[in-house]
Amino acid sequence: MTNSSYRKIVLALVPVVAFLAVLFYLHDAGSKTHHTATQYGTVPRGGGTLVFATEREPLCLDPHVYGDMPQVYIAEQYLDRLVSMDEQGMLHPWLATSWEVADGGLTYIFHLRHDVTFTDGTRFDATAVKSNLDHMVDPATQSGTAGGYIRQYTRTDILDPYTAAVHLSSPYSAFLNVLAQGFLGIESPKALSRPRDVNCQSPVGSGPFIITHWDHQSEVVLKKNPAYAWAPPTSRHQGPAWLDGIVWRFVSEPSVRFAMLQAGEVGVIDSVPPESETPAKSNPDVSLLMADRPGNPTNGTLNTLRSPFNDIRVREAFIRSADIDGALGSIFFHHYARAGGPLSPSTPDYSPDFEHTKDYDPKRANELLDEAGWQDRDPEGYRVREGKRLIVHIPISTVLAPADRTLWEQVQATARQTGFDVRMEPLSETANIARSDAWDYDVRIGYWNTNTPDVLRIVFGSAFTNHFQHGIHQNASGYSSPAFDKVVAQALATQDARQRKALYRQAQEIIAKAHLQITTYSQTTRLGVFSNVHDVRIEPSLRVINFHDAWMIP
Structure with missing residues (x-):
């Protein structure tokens, strides 16, 4: 099968397939939002290990398996996606440099970057795309989210090492939008070939951070990927993360997390309890960063x-x-x-x-x-x-x-x-x-x-x-x-x-x-940020935390 088999549509003319715009906003609950470099009269600086405290531990670190929000929070730090989404809901290239929609919406042809390597040394190519999509829909993966999103997926044809033709059983105008989510992040095909439970413990991506250790019921440790050079256009900088690493700590009690933040024991916390918003507003060392999720x-x-x-x-x-x-x-x-x-x-x-x-x-x-x-x-x-x-x-x-x-x-x-x-x-x-x-x-x-x-x-x-x-x-x-x-x-x-x-x-x-x-209420990302941490970002597709641009002042 060759490219000439398809009726091509140039990328510039491809509509944003699931919607025209996303109502994205960061509300500050009457308080401050995250600190910026301009505010401090300095520029981002490298170094430091950020401690992040969140309420729930994932059942698996591979977001293809099951598919709950704690998984996608971590996946956002170590996985990249084929496409990216901006704050207006517009789609942009990422691991795919361009794409074409053909056959009445039944085929998507992705042209891929040639310079991406997973952190286990495996190269990213059309075979990796096929391996990942096949993995998501494989019943043995037990993928309730990623697999559910792409039930129309039938197969991927490798047209050449860096061109993949993805076939669907029926038109799916939301396809590119869901590909922009962390649940459909692209993992190393070599790592995916391991038993599911092994990959749950130590999945491998091409993102700005690398999972080094998971101490169950305590923390996940991530370190910087020094070779990272393919951030999405929505990032504030290209190249490796500023942070040396992240300690992703599990602290289930909301009041304990907030007390740790106020004391500066952690740099960022998730799920700030509503009763803590008022004291956060009066604390000059604490800022709030929030966004309702769709x-x-x-x-x-x-x-x-x-x-x-x-x-x-x-x-x-x-x-x-x-x-x-x-x-x-x-x-x-x-x-x-x-x-x-x-x-x-x-x-x-x-x-x-x-x-x-x-x-x-x-x-x-x-x-x-x-x-x-x-x-x-x-x-x-x-x-x-x-x-x-x-x-x-x-x-x-x-x-x-x-x-x-x-x-x-x-x-x-x-x-x-x-x-x-x-x-x-x-x-x-x-x-x-x-x-x-x-x-x-x-x-x-x-x-x-x-x-x-x-x-x-x-x-x-x-x-x-x-x-x-x-x-x-x-x-x-x-x-x-x-x-x-x-x-x-x-x-x-x-x-x-x-x-x-x-x-x-x-x-x-x-x-x-x-x-x-x-x-009852919309799910909301509710972050508390200590004063020495800057440029924590909420990514647009699912409103979850992203640390690629984050940096710290010692």
């Missing part, structure tokens, strides 16, 4: 495949029995804005029309339960039907943040007033995943961060309800609607931005009316 907001998804939520009236009643606005105010001090619809407000093609379709309304919730036949109550006040109590099982992972657990306890309390017996069941993360894979839940707590409204298809599309990749199913509700599937498929196939926006609005309407989730 995608499907933090939520509890209702399992429609079994009782009681196989009845839409009971689903709506449960959603309307939950006082989310009150919980967000009391727990998060109004620092987290409500995300009421199926898309977070920073998501492309988000419509605000569905923000209030599921507001707290206990009167309506009681009417709906009466209509559904749950008219009686037992001596404890819970609804019963035919002698059976109205029970809702919610597995709660032990890695869930304490504030989020409190939020669901408040849901439990307000739902009890309507007659729901909500049972929160603490589990290890491994046990929680097993329960999820077996559909053994009534509510699954989660979120999905992504830079395209195609998240709707992944989270609610019928194709994602099966036991994809050894039991992993992205559609946690089990919802299946031919009408919805048709709308999101049309959105993926069109290159007309206005038509796509209208289709995604229609998709949001269908989902809102199906009452499939209690949505």
